[in-house]
Amino acid sequence: MSEYVGRSSDYSCRRVIGGLLVVALLVLPCAVLSEGSGWAGGVGDGNLRLTVTVNGRADSDRRPPEVRVGTWVVKRYRLLNLSEADLHRVRVLDPGAPAGSVRCPAGPLPAAEEVECTARFRAVAGNHVRPVRAEGDVPSLRTRLTATARAGYVGVAGVLRLTEEVVIATPGAGSGSSAASGAGSGTDADADAGAGAGGVGGVATVTYTVTNRGNLPLYAVRVEDPGLALAPGAPDCGGQGGTVAVLAPDTSALCRAALRLRPGTYRSTGRASGTDRATTFGAGGERVSAPVLTAGTSAVFVVREPPAPRTPAPRTPAPGAVGAGAGNGGTPGAPGAAGALAGAGTGTGTGAGTAPGAAGRSVPPAAPAVPGAGAVPGAVPPGAAPPDGVPPGAVPPSAVSPGTAVPPPVPPPGLRRADGLDDEGFLGRVRRRAREAREFGVATTLLLLLIPAAVAAALLGSRRK
Structure with missing residues (x-):
């Protein structure tokens, strides 16, 4: 009876050992990983954690720190691997940081360990709170673990x-x-x-x-x-x-x-x-x-210096005009000496004039008129014949006060024409003769046309009678 039991015990042990060997052979291939080393158990959502601090503030999602434009912004990304597998190609994607500014350590992130990535750049104006994404791959399971967090800063621009x-x-x-x-x-x-x-x-x-x-x-x-x-x-x-x-x-x-x-x-x-x-x-x-x-x-x-006041230039009378009286009772523009004397009317006024050949000589102002004196003594009234020896249009010597410029007497029209003919020269004389010939030819043609017409009219009138 005892031998039978002993043989049974040995047989049971051999069966147990054999069963363990079979289980080990079945489990061992599943434990071998194609890349890296680690266990595949406990891999899933939530096994990667991410926290971000911005210039020392861990609650930048709710209270983003204000950073002066142009100063440094420092972001620290802490990644914690809670899975039982190593994470490869760990990276951080942050749209609130300039491209390429985030740096992470090389190599995989082992299971149950953590790593820190950093970004350092200059602040710009505006609100830059954005969602941040962290990623890591498990090649043996063809799985990617992800984690997100919201963080950023506000750029203060004082300009x-x-x-x-x-x-x-x-x-x-x-x-x-x-x-x-x-x-x-x-x-x-x-x-x-x-x-x-x-x-x-x-x-x-x-x-x-x-x-x-x-x-x-x-x-x-x-x-x-x-x-x-x-x-x-x-x-x-x-x-x-x-x-x-x-x-x-x-x-x-x-x-x-x-x-x-x-x-x-x-x-x-x-x-x-x-x-x-x-x-x-x-x-x-x-x-x-x-x-x-x-x-x-x-x-x-x-x-600059203020401009000097402009003084009006004296006006020069036209040739042949003695002057113009200015004042109450004056006669502006009176020709010859009469214009100079007309400035002395009732009230105050001054007159000045020049004559051909006497330019530049000033005429003294006329004396104030005496009430009741309507004309200058010796002056020729309008329409009256001048005294003997005084040509028409000239002023008698008795009508001119001492110091007054007197224009020369104006010659008669016939005399002026004769003087002009004497000075016309040969060419002028030829032109004048041609003009007179044309005028004579026109008159002759008219006479030659009108005389026959008058004779014909007379003949026709006599025949009708």
Whole structure:
């Protein structure tokens, strides 16, 4: 009985050992991986975890840190492999970072371990909170594990711009000149009046234009000009003495200053300063206070001497005209000496005239007329015959006061024609003879046509009778 039992025990052990060998042969091929080493168990969704910090902030999905434009943004991506297989070709896809800026360690990510990828780049303006995606492959199972997280930052752009324009107003000038550069207190009318009263060269009106090109409001923006040495509180920015209290994004404000300057060359150097009061985060998570934003511009302009008052040039009377009286009772444009004497009528007036050959000689003003005296003694009344020996149109010597220029007597028409014929020359005489011959030929032709017609009419009339 005991032998039988012993043989049974040995047989059972052999069966158990044989069964274990069969199981091992069946399981061993499944444990061999084609690439890398690791176990395939526990691979699925949720086995890859991703967390992102931006400039030290881990909650950038809800409260993105504000980063000053141009400063560094540092993103850290922490990947945790919770599966039982190694991850190959681990990578991070972040649309909120410049292409190629994300760096991950080379090699696979072992099971139950973690790795950190980083990205470092300059901040740009605007909101850059985006979904981030991490990926890793399990080649033996032809599986890709993924994880997502939302992260980013807000770029703070504080940009201040200043331009200026200068307009010069000269007293007595019709318009002013201007000089612009990439922009005063008082009005132009007040400035012109002050310049005229002070006797300076002109008034320069400088207009400053300050603009907020950033994405946050600017506060206490102050405008000044060291080059022109403006007075305290100038220029005028809408009644706020050289300061703009609040300047919203993408808006501008005007400041003006009017300066009374002497003739010369001047250089304006405008300066503007302000702050957006935004505290930002540095690359390591430190807090950075808001800087003072500045902008500048310059312009060179010239203030010239005011133009001298223009004096009207004296008018020269036409030849043959003695002058014209100006005043009450004067006779403007009176010919000859009569024009000079006609200026002395009732009231005040002056007369001046010249005669051919006497140009440049001034005629003394006529004496005031005596009430009741209607004509100059010795003058020939209109329509009366001149005295003997005085040609028609000439002024009798008794009618001319001492010092008055008298034109020469005008010869009769026949005498003038004879003088002209004597001076015409040979060619002129030929032309005149030809013209007279043409005139005679026309008259002869008319006579030759009219005489026969008259004779024929007379004959016809006699026959009818």
